[in-house]
Amino acid sequence: xxxxxxxxxxxxxxxxxxxxxxxxxxxxxxxxxxxxxxxxxxxxxxxxxxxxxxxxxxxxxxxxxxxxxxxxxxxxxxxxxxxxxxxxxxxxxxxxxxxxxxxxxxxxxxxxxxxxxxxxxxxxxxxxxxxxxxxxxxxxxxxxxxxxxxxxxxxxxxxxxxxxxxxxxxxxxxxxxxxxxxxxxxxxxxxxxxxxxxxxxxxxxxxxxxxxxxxxxxxxxxxxxxxxxxxxxxxxxxxxxxxxxxxxxxxxxxxxxxxxxxxxxxxxxxx
Amino acid sequence: xxxxxxxxxxxxxxxxxxxxxxxxxxxxxxxxxxxxxxxxxxxxxxxxxxxxxxxxxxxxxxxxxxxxxxxxxxxxxxxxxxxxxxxxxxxxxxxxxxxxxxxxxxxxxxxxxxxxxxxxxxxxxxxxxxxxxxxxxxxxxxxxxxxxxxxxxxxxxxxxxxxxxxxxxxxxxxxxxxxxxxxxxxxxxxxxxxxxxxxx
Numbered sequence: 001x002x003x004x005x006x007x008x009x010x011x012x013x014x015x016x017x018x019x020x021x022x023x024x025x026x027x028x029x030x031x032x033x034x035x036x037x038x039x040x041x042x043x044x045x046x047x048x049x050x051x052x053x054x055x056x057x058x059x060x061x062x063x064x065x066x067x068x069x070x071x072x073x074x075x076x077x078x079x080x081x082x083x084x085x086x087x088x089x090x091x092x093x094x095x096x097x098x099x100x101x102x103x104x105x106x107x108x109x110x111x112x113x114x115x116x117x118x119x120x121x122x123x124x125x126x127x128x129x130x131x132x133x134x135x136x137x138x139x140x141x142x143x144x145x146x147x148x149x150x151x152x153x154x155x156x157x158x159x160x161x162x163x164x165x166x167x168x169x170x171x172x173x174x175x176x177x178x179x180x181x182x183x184x185x186x187x188x189x190x191x192x193x194x195x196x197x198x199x200x201x202x203x204x205x206x207x208x209x210x211x212x213x214x215x216x217x218x219x220x221x222x223x224x225x226x227x228x229x230x231x232x233x234x235x236x237x238x239x240x241x242x243x244x245x246x247x248x249x250x251x252x253x254x255x256x257x258x259x260x261x262x263x264x265x266x267x268x269x270x271x
Numbered sequence: 272x273x274x275x276x277x278x279x280x281x282x283x284x285x286x287x288x289x290x291x292x293x294x295x296x297x298x299x300x301x302x303x304x305x306x307x308x309x310x311x312x313x314x315x316x317x318x319x320x321x322x323x324x325x326x327x328x329x330x331x332x333x334x335x336x337x338x339x340x341x342x343x344x345x346x347x348x349x350x351x352x353x354x355x356x357x358x359x360x361x362x363x364x365x366x367x368x369x370x371x372x373x374x375x376x377x378x379x380x381x382x383x384x385x386x387x388x389x390x391x392x393x394x395x396x397x398x399x400x401x402x403x404x405x406x407x408x409x410x411x412x413x414x415x416x417x418x419x420x421x422x423x424x425x426x427x428x429x430x431x432x433x434x435x436x437x438x439x440x441x442x443x444x445x446x447x448x449x450x451x452x453x454x455x456x457x458x459x460x461x462x463x464x465x466x467x468x469x470x471x
Contacts (some may be wrong), residue, residue, distance in 0.1 A: 008337045018349040025353045029360040
């Protein structure tokens with residue numbers, strides 16, 4: 001037989017045989033693997049909701065949410081497999097919220113935070129601050145939850161993300177309405193108000209001047225934000241809020257935490 | 272002609288893949304963090320080595336020499352993938368622990384090395400014995416490495432803490448530098464031992 005033909009034929013036959021063997025092995029093991037993953041997942045859901053009997057999964061914006069029902073078909077709560085923006089990249093975590101809107105569990109499944117510093121997000125010291133908070137709470141850094149000093153990006157990222165996830169859960173699964181951090185300016189007397197919240201760093205203080213039921217001036221009087229990076233936020237956010245006469249404004253890209261801090265601080269000024 | 276017993280025992284001492292042939296060093300260093308992972312890896316390698324040696328030996332007169340390497344790699348990769356699927360289905364903790372190093376068994380030089388150096392020139396029977404000997408030698412050596420690194424690096428063996436609470440574990444043994452150091456020390460030790468025993 002021609003040499004080249006023999007080589008091709010031998011390789012072809014080996015390829016076909018290998019392929020068949022692999023397909024057979026896959027058929028045998030794939031169902032077992034899928035079943036195991038399913039059991040493990042149900043067990044994981046049980047760590048949050050021991051009474052869970054069945055669940056429904058729904059994707060919102062590429063994130064998966066598992067509505068957990070007990071044996072009687074009642075909704076016990078929702079577990080979201082979601083992401084936060086941390087210091088070392090994305091943080092994958094599970095957030096469990098019960099039917100009343102209380103945070104009952106947080107589990108970090110993957111993260112790239114710095115060991116000994118940012119990985120405080122996996123420790124009870126930090127997670128405790130969030131457990132028990134309700135959907136109706138602000139869940140904002142520096143307002144009702146403090147970041148951990150030295151790990152503000154990691155912890156702040158988690159707090160912001162949890163607020164976002166709570167909103168999604170409330171609107172889509174728990175039948176709760178997201179209360180925009182709105183201020184009813186008609187009830188606010190003229191004057192200057194001071195509020196403090198956390199941006200990238202804690203202690204971002206603003207002075208807000210109200211005249212005739214309108215915000216006329218917002219000044220950032222003190223902060224510890226990063227020079228250069230925060231400038232855009234400090235320059236633009238006051239203008240945005242004044243123009244909209246509301247806190248429902250977009251943050252400045254590249255300085256989201258500072259922007260959010262300014263919004264939170266203005267909200268705090270009116271509390 | 273060497274006896275079957277000699278074929279088998281050479282894999283454990285004279286041609287020990289880790290301490291004599293110095294093959295498959297990358298997974299050796301990476302996986303030997305704990306004794307259990309080492310044992311798991313060793314058994315996986317024995318499984319793949321056995322299957323690949325048998326098949327390579329069986330087709331040794333049929334495969335043209337010029338295409339033997341692609342042929343062997345296909346065969347080895349197939350068996351490694353099957354082992355991977357089996358581990359995933361039946362030993363998920365080991366599967367997670369060994370991670371990327373399971374598929375890397377394909378390029379573990381021991382497997383291809385034995386196919387090329389032995390299986391394609393010997394009968395199936397002798398190839399089986401060779402695979403078992405080399406595989407066992409690999410597993411024993413790797414587990415030895417794993418036991419030492421786990422004992423002094425984490426204070427336990429196979430997950431059972433035995434060093435007591437007063438023991439301060441040497442964390443460096445759990446990472447790459449510690450792996451190199453442990454391997455180097457053992458290599459020197461075995462070299463000395465073999466020389467004294469007259470094994471070349």
